[in-house]
Amino acid sequence: MLSINNLSYFIGGRALYENASLHIRPKDKIALVGQNGTGKSTLLKIINGDLAPSSGEVQKSNDCTIGFLNQDLLSYQSEDSILEVALEAFKDTLALQAEIDRVLAQMETDYSEEIIQKLANLQDRFEANEGYTIKAKAEEVLEGIGFSTVDLSRPLKTFSGGWRMRVMLAKLLLEKPSLLMLDEPTNHLDLPSIQWVENYLKNYEGAVVVVSHDRTFLNNATEITVEVSRQTLTSYAGNYDFYKTEKAGREEIQQNAFENQQQMIKQTEKFIERFRAKATKSNQVQSRIKALERMERVSEVVSDEVSVNFKFKFSQRSGRDVVVLENVSKAYGPIEILKNTSARIERGDKIALIGANGKGKSTLLRIIDGSEKIEGNREEGYNVIKSFFAQHQLEALDINNEILQELAQSGSNKSETELRNVLGCFLFTNDDVFKKIKVLSGGEKSRVALAKTMISEANFLLLDEPTNHLDMQSVNILIQALQQYEGTFVTVSHDRHFIKGVANKIWYIEDQEIKIYPGTYDEYIYWSEQQNTKNASSVERPKKEKKEPVVLKNQDRQALNQLKKELKLKEKELEALEHEISQTEHQKADLERHLANPNLYEKSTSIEKLNEDYQSLLKREAHLNLTWEALAEEIDRLQGEVLTLD
Structure with a gap:
């Protein structure tokens, strides 16, 4: 479907790619991985045609269409509702709908064969494009990635950048290109939405290329x-x-080959040095010199993995209770976040606070911090020293400071060697530590802010989405750091790999209450699936309770008999109505075949009469269908009342 052949791409004098090749087949589901700066997003832009390769080529089949989700779409705004923006994915179908509306308006005065045939052709094409289902499809995708039904009518411009990106993702998924390219699609999604997109991509009919730092995704x-x-x-x-x-x-194989080759090279070089001056060995020496020159050298393996060897310490140990919440309530106007709920954080708890956006996770984190006003009681334990990391703290960094200077001013009283050691754990090495904060990327600023949090000597950490903007290597470093951390922390995160690596308790908000699972994330998932299975079983196969026989009073028996008679009459009425609807449909079909006869249009009086009959049948059919729906609802109601009394 698409081939990349001998691709080279240079930025200045630096090669991002050199003679690289890749073949993408229909239905391939590809993860594009690598360290930051290696050129993953650049490759997607080259495939999309936004950038031209320095050499080599990208070939695609004639029927290959490409859809590309990238961070540049964050700036897109519109006055239209998000449903209307998502429906733009069906532009051809919407154009057909507009043309059908125009032809119907024209038919009010024009009954020519040409206009009727045109309408029929347009309607056939509209139905072939599944035009009657596009709104339902758009609503399903938008709600799948986290929008409520009420949100669908709101203008796109009223949403934040992250939510606008969700709309662009929905539009792209609805377009169904043969090659779907997604650059960090999970950055702005909560956990339920990430899981929904996962399932969607598994069943996606085309090929997918994904750049993501979410390992589980x-x-x-x-x-x-x-x-x-x-x-x-x-x-x-x-x-x-x-x-x-x-x-x-x-x-491992490459390293073994490298070591074996190095040993052989050393032995050969020793032989050359030993016998270089002996004339009797000159041929052998020259032969081995040439062999070394011709030898294709095996490269030594350079590991990308980084281990944290800095142990994060704090000077004071907290009491057993870190924070206790009792009968806490929190609301924003009519929207209740928490209602009369209680929870306790104890020393050594490693809590992951999970769930969908809008449930109040960040609000709860601020309540735990004590920076959010509440109804109820919040009590902080003995000797608790807090440190709070959130994305807004990136703005609190002094942009004119160097990285090392920023950490030195954090009040930890660590030496420059200790601070360099910490920064090395967060991938700032050598002269990187002298970079100004203002030249750093979002991910680099996050790492600086995290490093400041971790050296604060706090015994209680509050971490709001700490993995945002971090690559996989940085996430793994943070996991290692928190595994070594001997204090207490609460983290809000949608990164399941991160949660699995650090949490020993799971918190979530349900029905305005804090719910607590006292175990790891994997254990919580297993428990949750078991609960869902039990609930589904109870719904599908409700247990029949033994009831004592009920003796109906005379008036109840009379009412039941009356209901049964009425139900029987309504069912007969429905049966007759269905027969009438069937007859009407046959009449309409006959009339449509008659209208399709070219000879009919020789007499204008005949066509006008038949059109009047046809419009009358359409109205009759619509009226009968509405009557059927009302009658069916009435029968459902009567059946329910009979079951209650019977």
Whole structure:
């Protein structure tokens, strides 16, 4: 479907790609992975035609259509409702609808054969495009990625950038291009929405290429992993976990080959040095010199993995109770977030606060912090020293400071060597520590703010979406740091790999209450699935309770008999109505066949009469269908009352 052949791309004198190749087949689900700066997003732009390769080519089949979700779409705004924006995915179908409306208006005065045939053709095309279902499809996708039914009529411009990006994702999914390219699609999604997109992509009919730092998302949504590393593209026939295992195996083989070759080279060089001056060995020496020159050298494996060797300490240990919430309520106007709920955070708790956006996770984090006004009681324990990380703290960084200077001013009293060690754990090495804050990317600023949080010597950390803007390597470093952390923390996150790595308790908000699961995320998922299975079973197969026989009073028996008679009459009435609807449909079909006869249009009086009959039948059919719906509802009501009394 699409081939990349011998691709090279240079930025200044630096090569992002050099003679790289990749083949994308229909229905391939590909994860594009690699460290930040290796060129993943650049490759997507080259495939999309936004950038031209320095050399090589991108070839695609004639029927290959490309849809590209990238962060540039954050700036898109519109006065239209988000439903209307999503429906733009069906522009051809909407154009047909507009043309049908125009032809119907024209038919009010024009009954020519040409206009009737045109309408029939347009309606056939509209039905073939599934035009009657596009609104339902758009609503399903928008609600799947987190919008409420009320939101659908709101103008796009009233939503924040992250929610606007969701709308653009919905539009792209509805367009169904043969190649769907998604650059960090989970950045602005909550956990239920991420899971919905995963399931959607699994069943997507076309090919998918995804760039994401969400390891679990890649495992669940992709089947091929392509690594961008050392200016080339390397494919692995499995998801992200398979790639990590397979890569480790390949690197072990490569490292062994490198070490064996180095040993052989040393032995050869010793031989050359030993016998270089002996004339009797000159031929052998020259032969081995040439062999070394011709030898294709095996590269030593350079691991991308970084281990944290800095132990985060704090000077004071907190009491057993860190924060206690009792009968807490919180509302914003008529919207209740929490209502009369209680919870306790104890020393050593590693709590992940999960759930959909809008449930109040960040609000609860501020309540725990004590910075949010509430009804009820919040009590902070003995010797608790807090440190709060949130995305708005990136703005609190002094942009004129160097990174090292920013950490030095955090009040931790650590030496420059200790601060450099910390920054090394967060991927700032050598002269990187002297970069100004103002030149850093969003991800780099997040790492600086996280480093400040971790060296604060706090024994209680509050972390609101700490993995946002972090690549996989940085997320793994944060996981290692928190695993070593001996204090208490609460984190809000949608990154399941991160939650699995750090949490020993799961909190979520349900029915305005704090719910607590006292275990890891994997244990919580297993428990949750078991609960859902039990609930589904109870709905599908309700247990029949033994009831004592009920003796109906005379008046109740009379009422029941009357209801049964009325129900029987209504059912007969429905049966007769269905027969009448069937006859009307046959009459309409006969009339449509008659109207399709070219000879009919020789007499204008005949066509006018038949058109009048046809319009009358359409009205009759619509009236009968409405009557049927009302009658069916009435029968449902009567059946319910009979069951109650019987």
